[in-house]
Amino acid sequence: MPRPLHPAETLLARESGTSLRHAGRTAVLCYPNTYRVASSSLGFQVVWAALDGQPGLACHRAVVDPQFAGGPGRTGTALESGARLCDHDAVLVSIAYELDLANLVDLLRLGGLAPLARDRTAADPPVIAGGPLTQSNVLPLGPFADVVVMGEADHVIHTVAAWVADGLDRAAVVKAARDTPGCWIPSEHGDAVPDLLSVGADCLPARGAWFSPDAEFRDMALLEASRGCPRYCKFCVVRAPVAPMREPELDRVVAVLDTELFVAAPRVGFVGAAVSDWGPIKGALRAAIERGKGVGISSLRADRLDEEFVGLLHKGGYRTLTVASDAPSQRMRGKMMKGLRERHLLEAARLARAVGMRQLKVYVILGLPDENAADIDELIAFGHRCADEMNTVMALSPFVPKLHTPLAEAPFAPIAETMAKIQRVQRGLKGRVEVRFDSPRQAWIEYRLSQGGLEAADAVLAAVGGGQSLGAWQKAFAALDGTVPDGERAAPRAAQRHGLWTLTGAR
Template identity: 60%
Template sequence: MPAHSRTHPILRAEQGTIYHRASSEMVLCYPNNYRVAGASLGYQVVYNALNSRQGLSCQRAVLPDDAFELTWRGPLRSLEHGMPLGGFDVVLFSIAYELDLPHLAWMLEAGGMAPLAMDRSDKAAPVIVGGPLTQSNVLPLGPFVDVVVMGEAEEALEVLLDRLESGMPKPDFLKALSTEKGFWVPSIHGDAIPDVLVARGAHIPARGVWTSPDAEFRDMALLETSRGCPRYCKFCVVRAPASPMRSPELDRVVSALDEGIYRDAPRVGFVGAAVSDWPHIKGALQAAIDRGKGIGISSLRADRLDETFVGLLHQGGYRTLTVASDAASERLRRQIMKGLRPKHFLRTAELARAVGMKQMKLYLMIGYPDERPEDYQELYELCETISSRIPLVVTISPFVPKLHTPLAEAPFEQIASQMRKLKAIQKRLRRRVEVRFDSPRWAWIEYRLSQGGMATGMAAWEAFRRGGQFSAYKRAFRALDSDQESEERAAVQAAMKHNLWALSGAR
């Protein structure tokens, strides 16, 4: 039961909430809404780790659904006990996505804190950030935060908490952290970003803490199967050189199913960048099904599927089979080292149909360098053949070059050119295939935040305050380009200056 009259009503339906209080109080924020926050296993893991530490408690705060409506009434408060952000000893964020950066600044302001680090006093709570975005470009976060924990935070968390417990003044705390591995302190390091941390296998599998009917994966308890990936796709920040595959034995995952939130959860979500590459995945699916659970999987590779695998997915409640082709043709997939062939997708369609699934979804990106008309011709033929076997939905995103990947310096294709390609795909496939796509305009904003420096973060915040429409971002970034010539690729230049390429195998 909620422990306080200020407890947010959304927690009434949540299982696994931690309400305890302690002498040192932290808040762990997610710069998106509760639905999205609940889909982050990393967010749940840090929440649990902080609450497990003696003398410390951690509450959560998320972006309210009505944050940008007239109905919004501040201040922003924690979910568990309704405390304003400014009342906590430490404010932490987990951030996954570039476009959430302005939300982070908004949450600080709405919680009664100055959004810019330079405007906060030495007495104000330190603002500390981690999460998946730290695998890529963190420079735009610099103006807003005091510390960034780079990469996988399990081991760094112990160092961080030891330093916090020592009770030193904030300037000394920041100085001390700046000498530790994996901590970026923007006020001390400037644009010299430290290497990303890679956690030991002992922390795997990470376990979820709560389930909720209001989370994106409804009533699903999340459980990690593996960390990192054994593959080398050139666009991906989780590729093997940066994040090698670490995977537990089957019994460690299966035994978790009989403990904690998994016992009562109606559904279990197996999480990892490369779940279908984990050799024990079928055993884990079978174990969950034997316990009467529905199942979910965060990633499926078409060339890893067979009758047994797809049959288990169907038994576990799957009615749509989603796989990523990531590029329009086999030629392009070879270039980006995706290594999948049309036959793998056709086989997936046959397997899905054979077990009685309702549809197949194919995900891909457009806008790679050197795309040719024949690549799209191959895509059309593939989609038409698949759709003759099973209803098909194609979801398309613009390719956004990410830092610390071999394609980091690739251009972002002009928005107008991407729109032409998307319209052509829709026109050609509209009778047979449902085509959905992400906006190239917002992908361009993501690109600028993926590649820019601290000034880009400031420009994004300015655009957000001016209404947050695409036109506001365009104006803010264009103004930046005329002021500071090198800002568009500031992160790539900083990475080269400080020799950050070695880590990702990108050089």
């Protein structure tokens, strides 16, 4: 009778595009969230491919996922081997969200490493971090890492891979990083963070390395059809001044569709902050559909949609059309420079209904500066108009001001106030629109981390030690500066019922 497979073995067997390599040296690439989320990150896949493709180096992966409890892949060990992080030649970390810092502490600690760089020894492997979090406030990440690669690491990752393949120890990696553009060495530079690295369109299209039925983007090979954005939304970290739009030619994107991984994949995901602004997007969708693929797009602007575009999405398997209003009213969309009108959103609903889609999903940010009751009334009225067109889901997210945006200094709305707005929208749309929401309490933790300095790493450690409840986070931040959050006691228990408190899991 064959031995039953461990969950990690089952998952790797179901994955396409990867194979276990053996080489002189081994790195472990960590994503401090679940396998489902990690495997839907194109950046994670691109970095893995660069490391695993380096001669003399094999790259394994580690995530934070309850399904691997007790075997390979359990927190702190590699999925592929079950070896602890400390037993690898280097630990790489790809991190996207502030809240994943808590998972990073678990990863390092259970992986046999002190979470803070200052507590690790010369014999420990170097810890080198990077990822989307570096585009907003990277300071709380600094104390956990020896080196942080800032911004777009497409080129520098090959240099890093060579360091690991050459067997550089912690001290040697730090020394090499001193002469490498875009590398922040927190123990030496303090909060003087270098400029973000940025690459040209020649790096595009970046392509995924595997697909899996267990990924959030199920059975989807990922392809970065554009990078950055040509627009100026005031709340966004990838707005044009920080991350200008870069666009590859259509034939380079189509050529990727004929490579081995994409031929094998049932679906193709076109990834990018503003893919629907990429000129040839319809041609790329058509090419994928002609090859028998389902399609996915990571971002759709309602004012870019027309009959042909929505028809292609439907042919490619779309049943829910997802668009962003990103503000509750026309007045607020204008103030945020969203450049979108209600008629664009309603037209998107009409187009989706016309081709036979089942649902419209609209993202809305609540708690923006200067937002008032009339804005919420307008949102409710808009929800009813959408529901007149088709079945609608509204997804509400509390506003979190981010560094490198014009709203970096904006206030965070009190938890109770945002919760009251959410409840008002729920009441106003009851029976007509399904209203989902992200937890304002969790958003408050994200806010505090997005405003924090290097010392916020201590708050992360304390909160993890305290069990990561809201109270543990409040206590941890209060120990730093004596502040308490406004209105947390008024937050209702409904959010807990939605299971939104956990800091580990797909968002």
